[in-house]
Amino acid sequence: MDPFDFINRANADYIEQLYQTYKSDPRLLEPHWKAFFAGFDLGNSKSGVTPGTQISQEASTWSQPNLAIDAADLIHSYRELGHFIANLDPLGHDRPNHPLLDLDHFNLSVNDLDRPTGQTTFLGKNDGTLRDLLEKLRLTYCSTIGVEYLSISDKAQREWLQQRIEPTYNHPDCGGSECKEILTQIVAAQGFEEFLETKYGNVKRFGLEGAEALIPMMNAMVDDGATLGVEEIVIGMAHRGRLNVLAHVLNKPYDLILSEFEGTSIKSEDGDGDVKYHLGYSNDRTAKSGKKVHVSLSYNPSHLELVNPVVEGIVRAKQYYLDDKTRTRVVPILIHGDAAFCGQGIVQETLALSEMPYWRTGGTIHIIVNNQIGFTTMPKQGRFTPYPTDVAKMIQAPIFHVNGDDPEAVAHVAKLAIAFRQQFHCDVMIDMWCYRRHGHNEQDEPTYTQPVMYREIEAHPRPREIYTDRLIQAGKITASEVEAMKTELRAKMDAAQKTAKEERPKNKVTMLGGVWKGLARAGSDWSAKTAISEETIRLIGERGTSVPEGFTVHPKLQRLLLEPRKKMSEGKIPVDWGCGEMFALGSMLLEKTPIRFVGQDAQRGTFGHRHACLHDYNNGDKYYPLANLKPEADQAPFIIVNTMLSELAVLGFEYGFASADPRNLVIWEAQFGDFVNGTQAIIDQFIAAAESKWAKMCGLVMLLPHGYEGAGPEHSNAYLERFLSLSADENWQVCYPSSASQYFHLLRRQMQRNFRKPLIVMTPKKLLRLDMAASPLKEFTEGQYQLVLDDPMQLPREKVKRLLLCTGKVYYSLHAERLKQNLQNLAIVRVEQLYPFPQKEVQAILAKYNEAQEVCWVQEEPRNRGAWSFMRNWLEQMLPDTAVLTYVGRDAASSPATGSVKVHEAEEKELISQALDLPVAQAAPIQPKPELARAGS
Numbered sequence: 060m061d062p063f064d065f066i067n068r069a070n071a072d073y074i075e076q077l078y079q080t081y082k083s084d085p086r087l088l089e090p091h092w093k094a095f096f097a098g099f100d101l102g103n104s105k106s107g108v109t110p111g112t113q114i115s116q117e118a119s120t121w122s123q124p125n126l127a128i129d130a131a132d133l134i135h136s137y138r139e140l141g142h143f144i145a146n147l148d149p150l151g152h153d154r155p156n157h158p159l160l161d162l163d164h165f166n167l168s169v170n171d172l173d174r175p176t177g178q179t180t181f182l183g184k185n186d187g188t189l190r191d192l193l194e195k196l197r198l199t200y201c202s203t204i205g206v207e208y209l210s211i212s213d214k215a216q217r218e219w220l221q222q223r224i225e226p227t228y229n230h231p232d233c234g235g236s237e238c239k240e241i242l243t244q245i246v247a248a249q250g251f252e253e254f255l256e257t258k259y260g261n262v263k264r265f266g267l268e269g270a271e272a273l274i275p276m277m278n279a280m281v282d283d284g285a286t287l288g289v290e291e292i293v294i295g296m297a298h299r300g301r302l303n304v305l306a307h308v309l310n311k312p313y314d315l316i317l318s319e320f321e322g323t324s325i326k327s328e329d330g331d332g333d334v335k336y337h338l339g340y341s342n343d344r345t346a347k348s349g350k351k352v353h354v355s356l357s358y359n360p361s362h363l364e365l366v367n368p369v370v371e372g373i374v375r376a377k378q379y380y381l382d383d384k385t386r387t388r389v390v391p392i393l394i395h396g397d398a399a400f401c402g403q404g405i406v407q408e409t410l411a412l413s414e415m416p417y418w419r420t421g422g423t424i425h426i427i428v429n430n431q432i433g434f435t436t437m438p439k440q441g442r443f444t445p446y447p448t449d450v451a452k453m454i455q456a457p458i459f460h461v462n463g464d465d466p467e468a469v470a471h472v473a474k475l476a477i478a479f480r481q482q483f484h485c486d487v488m489i490d491m492w493c494y495r496r497h498g499h500n501e502q503d504e505p506t507y508t509q510p511v512m513y514r515e516i517e518a519h520p521r522p523r524e525i526y527t528d529r530l531i532q533a534g535k536i537t538a539s540e541v542e543a544m545k546t547e548l549r550a551k552m553d554a555a556q557k558t559a560k561e562e563r564p565k566n567k568v569t570m571l572g573g574v575w576k577g578l579a580r581a582g583s584d585w586s587a588k589t590a591i592s593e594e595t596i597r598l599i600g601e602r603g604t605s606v607p608e609g610f611t612v613h614p615k616l617q618r619l620l621l622e623p624r625k626k627m628s629e630g631k632i633p634v635d636w637g638c639g640e641m642f643a644l645g646s647m648l649l650e651k652t653p654i655r656f657v658g659q660d661a662q663r664g665t666f667g668h669r670h671a672c673l674h675d676y677n678n679g680d681k682y683y684p685l686a687n688l689k690p691e692a693d694q695a696p697f698i699i700v701n702t703m704l705s706e707l708a709v710l711g712f713e714y715g716f717a718s719a720d721p722r723n724l725v726i727w728e729a730q731f732g733d734f735v736n737g738t739q740a741i742i743d744q745f746i747a748a749a750e751s752k753w754a755k756m757c758g759l760v761m762l763l764p765h766g767y768e769g770a771g772p773e774h775s776n777a778y779l780e781r782f783l784s785l786s787a788d789e790n791w792q793v794c795y796p797s798s799a800s801q802y803f804h805l806l807r808r809q810m811q812r813n814f815r816k817p818l819i820v821m822t823p824k825k826l827l828r829l830d831m832a833a834s835p836l837k838e839f840t841e842g843q844y845q846l847v848l849d850d851p852m853q854l855p856r857e858k859v860k861r862l863l864l865c866t867g868k869v870y871y872s873l874h875a876e877r878l879k880q881n882l883q884n885l886a887i888v889r890v891e892q893l894y895p896f897p898q899k900e901v902q903a904i905l906a907k908y909n910e911a912q913e914v915c916w917v918q919e920e921p922r923n924r925g926a927w928s929f930m931r932n933w934l935e936q937m938l939p940d941t942a943v944l945t946y947v948g949r950d951a952a953s954s955p956a957t958g959s960v961k962v963h964e965a966e967e968k969e970l971i972s973q974a975l976d977l978p979v980a981q982a983a984p985i986q987p988k989p990e991l992a993r994a995g996s
Contacts, residue, residue, distance in 0.1 A: 076166065127177030128189055133165050134181050135209075137196040138221075142205025142460050143445070147492040148431070149269075149464040150515050182225035198228045203462035204472060207448075211455045216483055220457060223475060231471035235535045241275045241466050242526055242536065243544055248274040248303050249523040250548040255302075258556065259320045260501065267300035268496035270428050271522045272469040273394070276491065277308040279473040280392065280424065281354060285346030287481040288387045291353040291377060295370035296394035297363040299428065299495075301338075301356070304394075309354050311340045313555030314564040321559045339753065358753040360744035363399040367409040368708040369745060372715025374420045380574055380720055386421025387481055394426045397447040397490075398433020408708030410454050413486050417657070417700045418712055422480040425451065425488045429463075430495040435508040448488045456486040463493030464525050494519070570754050575721055579813050580756075581789060585895070587811035589804040589843050591646045596839060599645035600628020602688045611676040620670055633833035636826060637668040639799030642839055643806040644671075645685050647724060648694045652810050656699040657713060658728030658762070665730050665764060668827040671699045706737035710761075714745050718757035721815045724806075725759050732763035732777020732821070733955070739781075746817050747785040758815030760806070765795075765821040766868045767919035767949075767956055769963035776924060776955035779893075782819050783929040786894040791817040793894040795866040795926075797826070797848065800834035801891055804844035823868060831871050846897035847904060850886040861885040862904075862911040862942075863974055864934075866893070866926060869919045876971050885975070886911075893926055896933055905937060914938060915945045917974045919967070921952040947974040 078096055080088060088096075136159060143157045162168055172190040183199060185191040200206060206229065208220050233241070248271035255264055267273060281292060296304065305311040319338075341355035357373065359366040374391040383389055400406055412418040427448060433441050444450075448458045457479060459472040469491060476487040494516050498505035506513045530536040558564060571578055604621040606612055612621060624641065627634045634642070644654055659665075662672035673682045686697040702709045710727050717725035729735060735742065749755040763777035782793045796802040802822075809818050826832040863873060863885060870889050877887065888904050890897070905914070914934065918925040927946055938944050947970055957963050972979045 127175045128167070128171060130176040130179050130181075130189065130192060133167075133192070134179055134196065136160055136165075137200045138206075139209045141196065141200025142207055145201045145205035145460060145462075146203050147205055147460050147462050149462060149492065150431075150494060150512070150519060182221055183228050184226075195228060198230065199225055200229070202228075202230065203465040203468045204229050205460035207452075207458040207460070210452055211457060213455070213483075216457070216479075216485070219479070219482065220475075223478070229471075231467050233467050233470075238467070238530055238533075238535045239540075241470060242523075242530060242541070244275045244278060244307060245271050245466055245523050245526055246541070246544045247307050247548055249521060250545060251303055251306055251552070254549070254552045255320070256501070262320060263500045263502060264302055265298040265300070265500055266497065267303040268521075269516070270300060270430065270463055270491065270493040270495075271303075272463045272466040272491065272493070273300055273426070273428060274303060274307045275466050276426065276469045276473040276489070277304065277392070279470040280477045281308070281344060281352055282347045283474045284390060284477045284481070285350040285352050286348050287478060289352060289390050289477070289481070290381075291389045292355070292392055293370050293374050293377070293389065294354065294356045294392045294394065295359060295366040296356070297359060297366075297396060297399065298361065299396060299430075300394075301359075305338075305340050305356060309340050309342045309356055310344060311342065312564060313552060314558040317552075317556050317559035318564050321556075323559055323563050358749070358755060360752075362740050362744055363396060364403040364405050364409075365711065365740055365744060367393055367405060368412065368711030369715035369718075369741075371409060371412065371418065371420050371423065372712035372717075373719040374715075375418065375712070376716040376719035376723070378420065380722070386419065386484055389420075390477070390480065391420055391423045392426065393423055394428060395447075396433065397427050397429040397431065397438070398436060398441045400425075400427050401442045401444065401447040401450050402433070405707050405711070407450055407453070408705045409711075410451060410486070411703060411705070412708055412712060413454055415703065417698060418709075419484075421484040423486045424476050424480055425456075425486060427488070427490045429490055429492045431492070432495060432509065432512070434499045435505075437509070446490055448490045451486070451488045454486055456488050458488040458490060460490045460492065463491045464522055466522065466526055496521075574719070575756075577813070578721055578815065581812075581814040581816060585792075585808075585812065585816075586843055587808045589807035589811055590841050591642065591807075591839060593836075593840055595646055595649060596628050596642060596836065598649070599642055599688060600625055603641050603645055603684045604628075605684065606673060606682055610673075610680065610682055612673055613676045616670060616673070627836070630836040633830070633835055634799050634839065635668075635828060635833045636799045636802060636823065637664070637670075639803040639834065639839070640669065640806070641671075641685065643803045644697070645688055647807065647810055648685060648697050649688060651695045653695040653723045654697050654699075654726070655713070655716065655723050656697075656726040656728070657702050657709065658726075659702050659704060659730040659734075661726075661728050662699055662701050664728075666824055666827055706734050707741060710738040711741045711745070714741060714757060714759050717759035717815075717817075718749070718755055721756070721758055724810050725757075726762060727759065728762040728822075729764065729777070731774045732765040733773050733775070735761075735763060735778055735781075742781075743785065747790055750790055751788050756815050757817060758809055760809060760818045760820065762820050762822045764824055766824050766826070767963065767967070768825055768868075769960040770824075770956070771958045772954045772956050776920060777821055778924075778955075779821055779920070779926060780924045780928065783893060783926060786929075789816070789895050791819060791894070792892065793819045793821075794892045795821040796844075796891055797823075797867055797870055797889050798832050798834050798838075800838035800842075801844060801848075803834075803839055804842065808844050821867060826868055826871070829871060831874070844891070846890075846892040847900040848889040848891055849904065849907075850888055852886070854883060854886055856908055857910050858884055859886045859908045859910060860912050861976065862908045862914045863887045863917050864890055864901075864904075864914065864930070865917040866890055867919070869917055869970075872967065872971050873917065873974055876975055876977075880975065880977060882975060890926075890930070893929065898933070898937070901933070902937055905939060909939060909941075911942055913945055914942050915947055915974060917970070918948040919970070921949040921955070922946065923951040924955065 077088065140157055140159055144154050144160065146153055158164060173188050175187050176189055176192050179192065181192065181196065183195045185195045206224060208217060211217050248267060252266045252268050255266065284292065302316060306313060306316055339356045339358035341353065344352050344354050346352050357366055357370050370391050370393060374389050377389045378386055381388060413423060429447065431438060451458060459476065461468050461472050463469060472489055476489055480487050496516055527541050531538060604625045623632065624638045626632045627638045648654060663670055671683060671685060673684065683697060688694050713725050713727045746759065765777035765779065767775050786793060794805055796805050805820065861884060865873065865887065866889060870887060873887050886908055916927055916930050918927055925948065927948065934944050949966055949970065968979055
């Protein structure tokens with residue numbers, strides 16, 4: 060706070076006290092106050108007023124006992140700090156006071172309580188005395204709800220919140236029917252957990268006990284959201300309370316849930332499935348208003364917050380294909396644990412995405428189920444801030460703290476949250492203070508590490524009993540009515556268990572419905588017709604290298620990029636990598652396939668090969684040639700955007716988008732291939748396994764620059780070996796194209812088939828401008844993606860005694876040296892798709908070169924990296940008895956690559972010589988065109 064902002068913050072008595080201190084001993088004051096009073100005295104001296112007279116007279120007038128108190132600072136302080144002394148902790152460990160809210164801080168005492176305050180900025184009714192104002196402020200800001208909103212800089216948002224909080228003292232006025240409805244939900248939530256504890260006490264379920272108020276909170280959002288235009292809600296949450304939310308928010312049938320405990324649930328024949336508390340579900344619900352709301356809970360692995368960006372991507376995709384431009388029809392809700400929310404970095408990364416233009420979803424409602432513990436870690440060990448929500452202040456979101464033992468207050472803040480989100484399209488935080496009645500799971504013993512806390516929990520009455528007593532005392536319900544609720548619930552649960560034991564309940568989930576309609580599961584044929592016409596190429600070449608009148612292209616780009624691409628499209632020179640990509644993306648846009656292409660430097664391309672966004676050399680204006688191939692109605696939208704410096708959250712978002720909309724080509728490009736290190740959890744737990752675990756498909760493309768070129772350990776290896784070690788069940792495609800036309804057909808193949816699989820592509824660096832990697836124009840108008848590329852020299856098969864198999868850039872090094880040495884006894888074959896392994900094509904190659912006595916796998920990567928281990932398993936099974944299998948490449952190494960360029964070059968010469976059975980080669984490694992070679996280095 061600016062200390063000179065005394066008009067809003069300080070009262071006259073306080074200023075007068077400071078002034079008297081200044082006159083007696085200025086050294087006792089802060090420098091800014093000394094400067095202020097010195098200037099004040101100087102100004103009054105020049106105007107003929109005795110120094111100090113004006114301020115003393117005004118302060119004396121304001122401090123008369125029979126005149127009104129200036130309460131502005133008091134009101135502001137309660138708005139700002141009242142949450143610190145609110146009644147939030149069900150276990151009773153609340154802060155009794157705060158020094159900045161004590162009366163003496165405002166130069167007041169109990170003797171001033173009956174003095175009038177006059178007109179104030181507080182919007183709630185009061186009788187005009189300090190006593191009543193304090194009572195109303197405490198009721199509003201220090202009861203079972205605490206609010207943080209003064210860190211919001213938006214005036215409209217602050218005023219909106221005050222207008223809805225203060226006139227009602229931030230307390231709901233629940234009638235008998237609404238109270239009974241809330242109690243019914245609490246009874247169901249607690250009774251559900253008690254039933255599971257009784258029947259399946261030895262089975263993990265990660266129950267909701269202690270946080271049952273989450274159910275009326277969620278249902279209030281659904282009901283109020285429907286009246287505010289919400290048509291669909293997408294929920295992401297970890298495992299605690301998940302079964303309860305499935306049962307009582309998504310209305311997943313009890314018998315279906317219990318069949319997962321009984322072991323009678325239908326198992327997928329095409330995958331491995333997942334544990335019950337990771338599963339998702341979706342359902343259409345009828346809100347109290349009669350409107351339909353589609354509610355879905357996303358599947359989630361045990362990496363607690365990993366689902367956050369995935370849900371955001373799903374919501375963004377739904378908003379796209381529903382044409383929800385206002386972002387009010389589809390709403391994301393994320394449910395967090397307190398320890399995970401402030402402890403896992405993906406939360407902050409996702410929050411940072413929330414206001415980015417191409418990642419905004421119109422606001423997320425974040426619910427922190429604040430159990431006040433993380434596994435066995437207490438808050439003081441897990442964070443240094445008062446609240447887990449403090450990390451959310453980075454986006455200036457309103458924060459509601461609420462006591463989980465007050466379900467009416469919980470439902471009230473839920474309604475405020477959804478209304479705020481719909482009004483301002485911003486994130487909202489709800490921090491529901493509760494506790495965890497059991498340990499981390501029902502088999503865990505929490506008293507080993509938190510004996511005192513769990514004695515308090517054991518003695519604490521449960522939410523159902525607390526709320527029941529409250530309503531009975533208020534005359535809103537009778538004890539017999541509550542017993543009837545319990546009896547009815549138990550009968551439903553017993554009947555559901557009987558069904559679950561005797562038969563297999565039917566799950567109504569449709570796997571390929573909605574926007575996936577028309578697509579299918581992958582069959583045995585993964586090929587596709589991907590060639591395009593010369594007319595299409597000419598159109599893309601013309602429009603893709605043109606700019607509007609008055610737009611000035613950087614002279615170097617005009618000469619080195621646009622003019623050559625125009626010639627490539629006319630067949631005058633071979634097509635390089637960047638132009639081949641332009642043909643692929645442009646042709647799909649003309650076929651009405653929308654493209655979403657993101658990466659930290661995706662617009663230019665890390666290595667300067669793309670330049671999908673041109674910048675006016677004079678004024679910096681942007682122009683996207685591929686977005687302007689034809690009028691907007693005649694082509695699909697093209698989005699290519701640079702991301703913030705995040706890999707984990709951004710890739711999670713793009714995975715979510717691709718999984719929700721198979722008709723968009725979604726591409727994520729790593730700045731360098733090793734940046735997958737920061738995404739590994741998304742890759743392992745979603746991209747690689749989602750179809751097997753949850754029958755969730757997607758067509759996400761990952762472009763990973765890979766190649767050993769002396770760039771050092773961190774910019775050589777895209778960890779191809781990791782992807783191959785995760786390859787099974789035809790879960791994705793791992794490809795390593797070695798020419799521009801191959802890359803072109805590979806990208807087009809992704810969207811030309813009637814199924815979707817993730818595509819992992821090892822993309823090049825040097826090959827981007829290597830003449831040998833360019834392709835003639837006819838390779839774009841003919842053919843398709845080749846899984847294996849035979850040796851183009853077409854040597855007589857009987858002469859080939861050594862067969863080299865390889866991938867990527869090393870082929871060109873081998874081929875160049877072979878030509879130099881005029882070797883005629885070996886063939887070099889490229890394996891362009893590593894997974895699914897092209898068994899038929901490799902067998903055909905082995906059969907063709909059946910005179911070869913040695914089959915050698917050659918790679919740039921160290922022996923323990925790259926594709927060797929994967930290929931070895933396959934080749935050993937397929938190798939003829941007359942041939943031996945050998946390896947050529949770098950030795951096994953803990954680091955991906957050397958940091959010395961000279962050592963790198965020596966290693967490359969050595970492996971080329973070994974592969975070709977020559978003395979150490981003296982030729983320098985292959986080099987690309989020099990013009991833009993240094994870009995991105």
